[in-house]
Amino acid sequence: MASQERINLLAPGHRACPGCGAAVALRQILRPLGRNTIAVSATGCVETFTSPYDQSSWEVPWMHSLFENSGAVASGVRAALDVQGEKDVNLVVISGDGGTFDIGMGALSGMLERKDNVTYICYDNEAYMNTGVQRSGSTPHAAATTTTPSGKKSYGKIEYKKDVPGIVWAHDAEYVATASIAYPQDLMRKVKKANEIYGPKYIQVHTPCCIGWGFDASKTIQVGKLAVETGLVPIYEMEKGQPVKVKKAAEKKPIEEYLKVQSRFKHLFKEQERDEVIKELQAICNANIEHFGI
Amino acid sequence: MLRVGSVCEAGKSRLNKTGDWRTLRPQVTDKCNGCGICELFCPDSCIVLENKKAVIDYDYCKGCGICANECPKQAIEMEEERN
Known part of the structure; x- marks a missing residue:
């Protein structure tokens, strides 16, 4: 670790909440890419906290797109670079789960279908945190958000998390991987690997959010590790449609350990009949453990 | 060549x-x-390593405590801010 160059391309003074997982992800993503990089961000937490008027935190050229079109904007940037003859520029999209799973899905699909040489990185904090914790396609089952509140008749989000890596793989993308900020060496290796491949690449980075999920700011990394160790968030790379290089957990933790540290799941521990919901979440973990061989 | 700062100076935050x-x-x-x-996990880019020691830039540290929580040697202590 010490031999790696500690280049830092996210300037301090940005306005992320204390303990922000997305800010950790940004630093880890930009480090292996280096200065010869152009970044495109859809609207979201990262865009908001790095770029209040006249005060950018980016040390690389950066462009803000609309919520829905970061994939298309990146395609345009790549086309412009090709016309100028700039062959060695790293082009990366850094969008949130809202801009990837829901609103930007169409532009992402188009980018993948055109086989544009872009690394698309989704930082997945599992809701629309920037606007005040509304549910997204990425929010896990039974999580309480402001639009899926918990109460006597509701246990939070009814639907399940969308499998976007699978959707991207169905486009025959060159490289698909998931990662977590809790395993930075793994994340940086994947970003470096993706950057060296020609064609559309997709990496989904799990980034815990202390405000939206409801845990102490100092526990961001700890919660990220728990998500992987319970099996709820599998970390893998895809090859020929099969997950490979899966992050193994020597000791699988029960899902309760992950749920009880977050206030978005605290309603599951208040009422007796919610045991069924916890069992269902445990079943999701068990299915992941079996399918991915965690 | 790439030029940083076409609209706003890079790192002006x-x-x-x-x-x-x-x-x-x-x-x-x-x-x-x-x-x-700790340097790898700091969200605010305010830890640097100098002479094999972590040095914290208190101009920017928001005091989240990730560094203290993740330190394998428990070498970082969180104290009440009195300044």
Whole structure:
């Protein structure tokens, strides 16, 4: 670790909440890419906290797109670079789960279908945190958000998390991987690997959010590790449609350990009949453990 | 060539000193062996390694406590901010 160059391309003074997982992800993503990089961000937490008027935190050229079109904007940037003859520029999209799973899905699909040489990185904090914790396609089952509140008749989000890596793989993308900020060496290796491949690449980075999920700011990394160790968030790379290089957990933790540290799941521990919901979440973990061989 | 700062100067957010958000102050003790894990996990880019020791930039540290929590040597202590 010490031999790696500690280049830092996210300037301090940005306005992320204390303990922000997305800010950790940004630093880890930009480090292996280096200065010869152009970044495109859809609207979201990262865009908001790095770029209040006249005060950018980016040390690389950066462009803000609309919520829905970061994939298309990146395609345009790549086309412009090709016309100028700039062959060695790293082009990366850094969008949130809202801009990837829901609103930007169409532009992402188009980018993948055109086989544009872009690394698309989704930082997945599992809701629309920037606007005040509304549910997204990425929010896990039974999580309480402001639009899926918990109460006597509701246990939070009814639907399940969308499998976007699978959707991207169905486009025959060159490289698909998931990662977590809790395993930075793994994340940086994947970003470096993706950057060296020609064609559309997709990496989904799990980034815990202390405000939206409801845990102490100092526990961001700890919660990220728990998500992987319970099996709820599998970390893998895809090859020929099969997950490979899966992050193994020597000791699988029960899902309760992950749920009880977050206030978005605290309603599951208040009422007796919610045991069924916890069992269902445990079943999701068990299915992941079996399918991915965690 | 790439030019940084076509609309706004790169890294200009340094004007915004976020250190005054802090309620807890991390202190690096002698136990630090400079492994750099805290530097990798700091969301605010305010830890650098100097002479194999972590050095915290209190101008920008928001006091989240990730560094103290993740330090394998427990070399960082969180104290109440009194400044």
